[in-house]
Amino acid sequence: MGSLVIAAFVFVCLFGGACAGMWASRRLKEQHLTKETQEAVKLGVGMVAAMASLILGLMTASVKGNFDSTSRDVQQYTTLLITLDVALKHYGPDADAARAALTTYTRHALDETWPPAQATPGQTAQARAAQAHAPHALVNSEDSEQRLAQVGRSIRALDPKTPDQNELRSEAIERYKALxxxxxxxxxxxxxxxxxxxxxxxxxxxxxxxxxxxxxxxxNAVSVSVFLLCALSLGGAIFLILEMSTPFDGIIIVPPDAMQKALQHMVR
Incomplete structure (x- = not known):
């Protein structure tokens, strides 16, 4: 919602600026609107426009790079979850408690990071509201940290009885640290x-x-319409930039598909 408000504010400022310029031009004296004055103004504005386009390009490249990097890290995160679960599964029944803790954490991370996609029919309105205002990012909350720490404690509590189990426990610990x-x-x-x-x-x-x-x-109608469309376009550009700057909030987000597949792999 914040991105939409800022984008609307940008639109109002730009279109209002164009209208203010039109209004001012009708009240300036003729000597202020000479061809020489127009050339001087165009020269100065051209420099500002070049800087503005540079800033827009930098902002777009920065947020797009961060968004793509976050998407790749989510994929890597789910890969670690799956490989950790596989290692615990191969360990044997003694690792069932650790697997259950990992499944619980994965489900909690999915519910808290992408609450709309994971809202259950029996969930209360209070619980949904708490999820909607929870910190995101797989997930930046004390509850999430404690659940993941429980996974680590369960893995370290394993008592290997064979060389294979000892190797799998070491592998699981490394996966947990990377996670x-x-x-x-x-x-x-x-x-x-x-x-x-x-x-x-x-x-x-x-x-x-x-x-x-x-x-x-x-x-005239043409000038006003063009300014209206240009202001709307730039407002939309700012909206997209601000939306991509928050990979787990808003309309443009990193999709939860990978995490959903990881959870499905654990519970099947």
Whole structure:
């Protein structure tokens, strides 16, 4: 919702800037609207437009790179979950408690990180509200950390009786350590949002650019419509950038398919 509000604010600022420029042009004296003045304004605005396009490009590249990196890490995270479960399964019945703890953690991580996709019919409205406001990112909450720690304690409590079991226990411990480390990587990646100052400066620059456009534009339906569409397009661009900067929140998110498949593998 925050991204949508900011995008709407961008649209209002840009279109309002263009309209303000049109309004101002009708109240300026003729000597302020000469061809020489127009050339000077276009030169200055061109420099600002170049900087604005550079900032937009940097923001887009940054959030897209972070989003793709988070998506890859989620895939790797699910791979570790599955391979850990396989190692515990091969260990034998003595590892059933550790497998149950791992399944419980995986289900909890899926429910808390992607609550709409995993809301159960019997779940209360209070529980759904708690999930909706829970910290995301597989998952940055004390409850999630305790559940994952329980998996580690269960694995370390195993008492191997054969060389194969000893090897599988060592493998499970390594998988658990990698899982814990990658979880914190995902938490940090989910918190890497676009700096507020970037967004503010960009909005100011774009508003100034649109004001200069309106300053020397005729007031007719075509001009107003073009400014309206351009402001809407740039507002949409800002919306997409802000949405991708939060990989686990909003409309554009990392899909839960991999985690769902991991859970299915564990419970079958």
């Amino acid at each position: 814990s480390a990658l979880r914190w990587v995902l938490i940090e990646e989910s918190a890497a949002q676009v700096p507020t100052i970037f967004t503010v400066v960009l909005i100011v620059w774009l508003t100034f650019i649109f004001m200069s456009f309106g300053l020397f534009s005729p007031i």
